[in-house]
Amino acid sequence: MFYNLVPAELQNDFDALLNDLSYLPEQAKESCPFCHHIDFQKIRQKPLTFRCKCCHKYFNPLTKTPFNRLVPTIWLGLILTRRIEKVTLETLAYELNCTPEMVKRRERALIDYMQQHYPKFHQWYTQTRLHENNMLPTTIKQQYIDLSEIIDQLLIIEKFPCAYCQSSNTVRIGQRAGFRCRSCRKTFNILKDTPLNKIPHAELWKTFIELLVKNNTNKSIAQTLELSLNTVSKWRKVWCELMQNWGYEELAVWCNKKQ
Numbered sequence: 001m002f003y004n005l006v007p008a009e010l011q012n013d014f015d016a017l018l019n020d021l022s023y024l025p026e027q028a029k030e031s032c033p034f035c036h037h038i039d040f041q042k043i044r045q046k047p048l049t050f051r052c053k054c055c056h057k058y059f060n061p062l063t064k065t066p067f068n069r070l071v072p073t074i075w076l077g078l079i080l081t082r083r084i085e086k087v088t089l090e091t092l093a094y095e096l097n098c099t100p101e102m103v104k105r106r107e108r109a110l111i112d113y114m115q116q117h118y119p120k121f122h123q124w125y126t127q128t129r130l131h132e133n134n135m136l137p138t139t140i141k142q143q144y145i146d147l148s149e150i151i152d153q154l155l156i157i158e159k160f161p162c163a164y165c166q167s168s169n170t171v172r173i174g175q176r177a178g179f180r181c182r183s184c185r186k187t188f189n190i191l192k193d194t195p196l197n198k199i200p201h202a203e204l205w206k207t208f209i210e211l212l213v214k215n216n217t218n219k220s221i222a223q224t225l226e227l228s229l230n231t232v233s234k235w236r237k238v239w240c241e242l243m244q245n246w247g248y249e250e251l252a253v254w255c256n257k258k259q
């Protein structure tokens, strides 16, 4: 019934994702999520709980998944489909009788899960939400889209001229923007000497900026991303400075107005 909202080529991913969400909470793990030992016993049926015979830790089917402790689990599939239907976080919070932060935290977990298991669906979902921000003033929206594209480039670009010998025969290494030159064999990081090098968790950059653009307070961002208030205020400062430096002045002012 939601199929018309998801592109045809992503229907299988969407089905599989919804299926995961309904079965994950009941499905026994194949091994202990802590030590990966396969010998464990069921302790309780409700809620389903196991104990590892090797490391003696307790776990349930959601332990060490992005959905750990996000009960009731029935909300997950519901939040996913309602968000695809373009229902706002605030409306969903009202429907579920919870806070927008609780909805945001679950959506964050859904996005993490998509990224791990359904990368194509993840890309579509995050891009759709990006272009959906019709409430933003045109300049802000355009600058936000441009900035997001720069970040995508920084995170995925495969080749970058060597910082030492300018050779283009370089290869990406590691998670962040590190490269190794095949000509002079030196390694370099394209974010070195930029403030971005001080912000770990590159996987959170885009979500962080989205939350800034949507004028969330530091407190609300800290809750959604499970970061400390200090970290959030530091990251906000760094990002707003970068926006200024990269010529997105209006966006910098917009993202700095509500703390």
Ligand SMILES: [Zn+2]
Residues within 6 Å of the ligand: 032, 033, 034, 035, 036, 037, 052, 053, 054, 055, 056, 057
């Ligand atoms: Zn164990």
Ligand SMILES: [Zn+2]
Residues within 6 Å of the ligand: 162, 163, 164, 165, 166, 167, 181, 182, 183, 184, 185, 186
């Ligand atoms: Zn080189």
